[in-house]
Amino acid sequence: MRLNKEWTIKGIAMAVTGTILVLAGIAFAQHRNFKEEVVLGPGVTTVRTLGDYFAPLKGGPNDANVFILDSGEPGGTMLVLGASHPEEPATSLTAHLLVENATVEQGKLIVVIHSNPSASTVTRPGDAYPRFFHIETDWGIKKFRMGDRWANPLDSWPDPETYVHFPSGQLLAYMDVRNLNRTWPGRSNGSLAEQTCYAFMRLIEAEGVDIVIDLHEAELEYPIIGTIVAHQKALRIAAMASMTLTAEEFRIGMEISPLALHGLSHREIGDHSNAPALLAETPQPFLDRVRGITDESLLLTGKDEFVMKAGEFGLLYWPIDESGWPIDARVGRHCSTVLKIAEFWTLFNRSKPLVVTSVPRYADVVANGTGYFFQDPATASASKVVYE
Amino acid sequence: MAVMVLYYVITALFTVILVRNFIKTRDVQKGILYLAVLMPFVLRLFRLK
Numbered sequence: 512m513r514l515n516k517e518w519t520i521k522g523i524a525m526a527v528t529g530t531i532l533v534l535a536g537i538a539f540a541q542h543r544n545f546k547e548e549v550v551l552g553p554g555v556t557t558v559r560t561l562g563d564y565f566a567p568l569k570g571g572p573n574d575a576n577v578f579i580l581d582s583g584e585p586g587g588t589m590l591v592l593g594a595s596h597p598e599e600p601a602t603s604l605t606a607h608l609l610v611e612n613a614t615v616e617q618g619k620l621i622v623v624i625h626s627n628p629s630a631s632t633v634t635r636p637g638d639a640y641p642r643f644f645h646i647e648t649d650w651g652i653k654k655f656r657m658g659d660r661w662a663n664p665l666d667s668w669p670d671p672e673t674y675v676h677f678p679s680g681q682l683l684a685y686m687d688v689r690n691l692n693r694t695w696p697g698r699s700n701g702s703l704a705e706q707t708c709y710a711f712m713r714l715i716e717a718e719g720v721d722i723v724i725d726l727h728e729a730e731l732e733y734p735i736i737g738t739i740v741a742h743q744k745a746l747r748i749a750a751m752a753s754m755t756l757t758a759e760e761f762r763i764g765m766e767i768s769p770l771a772l773h774g775l776s777h778r779e780i781g782d783h784s785n786a787p788a789l790l791a792e793t794p795q796p797f798l799d800r801v802r803g804i805t806d807e808s809l810l811l812t813g814k815d816e817f818v819m820k821a822g823e824f825g826l827l828y829w830p831i832d833e834s835g836w837p838i839d840a841r842v843g844r845h846c847s848t849v850l851k852i853a854e855f856w857t858l859f860n861r862s863k864p865l866v867v868t869s870v871p872r873y874a875d876v877v878a879n880g881t882g883y884f885f886q887d888p889a890t891a892s893a894s895k896v897v898y899e
Numbered sequence: 900m901a902v903m904v905l906y907y908v909i910t911a912l913f914t915v916i917l918v919r920n921f922i923k924t925r926d927v928q929k930g931i932l933y934l935a936v937l938m939p940f941v942l943r944l945f946r947l948k
Contacts, residue, residue, distance in 0.1 A: 520927045528934040535938075536947045543947075633948075665946050669906050 542642040543632040543663070545656050546898040549607060549624065550886035554580035554614040554869070558897055561623075564717055565699070565710035572629040572666040573707045576897060577714065578610045578622045586618025587721040587856055587863035590714070590786070591849055593624045595691045595776065597631035597658020599728035600644060600810065601793055601841035604655070606726065607899075608842065608884050609849070609870060617857075618865035621718060624899050626711070626725075627691040629666040629703060631658035639805040646811075646838075648882035650889070657810065661689035667703040677701060679773040687774070692725070692790075695779035708779075715784045721863060722748070722856055723788040725776040726845050728795035731818060731827040738764035739848065740790040742781030747859060749789055752851040760847050760873045791848045793841040794829045801826075811838045843876030907944070914940045 551558070557579040562569025564577075593606025606624040613620060625631050634640035634657050646653045664670075667689050674688040675681075677698045687693035688702045697708025715723065722745065729736040741749030746767065753765035768777040768790075780788035796802060796818045797810045803817040814835030822831050850870055857864040871884055888896045914937065921933040942948040 517925060517927055521921070521930050524927070524931045524934050528938060532938060532941055536942060536945065539942070539947045665943075665948075668903050 548888040549897045550888050550891045551895045552611040556581045561710045564713040568710050575628050580615045580620040582615040584617045587865035588619040590621045590720045590723045592626045592725045595626045596660045598660050602726035604842050605845035611886050612869050614869045616866040629662040631656050633659045633663040641807045644807050644810050646882040648885050650887040662703050676774045681773040693774035695776050696783040715786050720786045723780050723786050725790045727792050729792045730798035731829045732799050734828045736792050736829045738766050738792050740766045740777045742768045742777050742787045744781050744787035745789050748855045751855045793844045794836045839877050839881050842881045843873035847873040
């Protein structure tokens with residue numbers, strides 16, 4: 512009798528556990544396998560993948576799409592990296608918008624929408640991150656994956672006790688062995704993130720990249736925000752871009768990449784290649800630790816009363832008011848920053864011009880919304896649709 | 900890669916031990932605890948989380 516009661520309770524517990532496992536498993540699998548549709552814009556001439564530059568990545572989780580917009584005219588080559596940290600969605604949206612809209616009249620533009628695709632297949636349920644977010648367009652709702660800061664542990668496991676950066680030997684937090692912006696310049700036999708950075712360095716060499724822009728977002732509690740961080744080789748460009756953007760469009764600062772802070776794109780790409788690197792940051796209240804309800808609305812509107820309260824107490828490094836920091840403002844800032852850096856690259860390198868057109872600036876994106884600039888994959892020919 | 904495979908072997912081992920303990924225990928509270936602990940191991944073994 513007692514045995515029957517015991518197994519009845521155990522049976523119910525097994526059924527509940529099984530249900531939780533199935534429901535959670537379906538949710539995780541849906542997110543991991545969801546593909547974003549990208550319509551190739553008029554400027555895209557070739558789509559390659561990172562595995563073309565470093566074979567071991569081919570077909571793997573970080574075999575990222577590389578969109579090449581080649582004018583066919585001689586000039587400079589710029590690489591724009593989106594979603595080094597996929598929990599910073601204005602970066603992948605900006606890169607996506609560049610692929611679908613940009614045309615290049617001189618030089619070559621290379622865009623990567625998800626630089627660490629593995630990190631875009633996982634979120635932080637413990638931090639209440641949504642799995643997806645949605646952008647309104649003229650033709651319907653476009654769905655995107657929300658991601659995390661680090662590569663998916665399913666693709667890169669286990670982490671070391673302490674991550675020793677290569678080649679500097681600097682000690683970093685263990686999980687940063689999966690952080691694409693702590694593993695530059697990478698190594699061929701390292702972790703997934705290190706191999707991905709290694710592949711990007713080979714891409715930079717093979718394509719003759721002259722300048723790299725790594726797009727990011729940051730919490731308002733973090734001092735490096737609303738700014739362009741520049742390698743010493745790119746200080747003039749960053750300074751001029753910062754000053755003219757502040758005068759013409761929006762306030763943006765400029766920081767010099769610290770010499771001893773290793774693993775970051777703005778330090779290592781410039782040190783280990785001919786291409787100077789700049790990192791652009793926009794404010795994203797979703798990432799603040801003092802934030803309130805964490806949901807898709809906060810991700811897209813950037814409105815949070817707790818972050819605002821922190822601002823009233825002088826605890827933030829960037830202003831915020833009732834308007835928040837909506838996704839359109841953040842995408843618009845990145846669009847204008849990329850364009851302005853291209854303009855000043857051309858000004859300072861007359862023999863290697865880079866002329867990018869048909870990309871909306873800050874005011875255009877704020878006025879029309881990010882979704883206005885996305886093309887409808889349903890009306891595009893199948894050969895023009897690529898999956899991310 | 901070899902270390903990753905080894906970690907999956909360790910995960911499988913813990914899964915087997917937890918299932919065995921769940922079956923053998925006469926204490927239902929402990930049984931429920933074993934099931935709760937089992938969940939992340941199963942999700943990792945099936946490469947879902």
